[in-house]
Amino acid sequence: MNILIATNSKVPLFEQIKDQIKQHIFTGKLQEGDSLPSMRVLAKELKVSVITTKRAYEELEREGYVISTIGKGTFVAGQQPHVLKEWQMREIENELERVVQSGKQIGLTKQDFIELLDVYYEEDV
Incomplete structure (x- = not known):
């Protein structure tokens, strides 16, 4: 999954992550059942805090784009x-x-x- 962070942007980092994951879902790059990297792995890849990736994942889950399962990970939710x-x-x-x-x-x-x-x-x- 390719996510680019603009540190000089006024858009918060978690929102940039969330928006790009949603865009991957919209374009079909991420499909139902696909797993997302763990919050720690994504944070390390993007060089951001785990709190930042956690907030992005929580908002994606609240909006219905992903499903998180303790011990298994975070997956793209099914969308009709x-x-x-x-x-x-x-x-x-x-x-x-x-x-x-x-x-x-x-x-x-x-x-x-x-x-x-x-x-x-x-x-x-």
């Missing part, structure tokens, strides 16, 4: 396609809310957003 899509939609909505708030702060109108959306939507990704 419609549930996975719902999670992805929720992530997009959260990001969109942040973008709209930032846009409003600099005076963008709804029409400005629609024009920007048109440009980015039509662009080849």
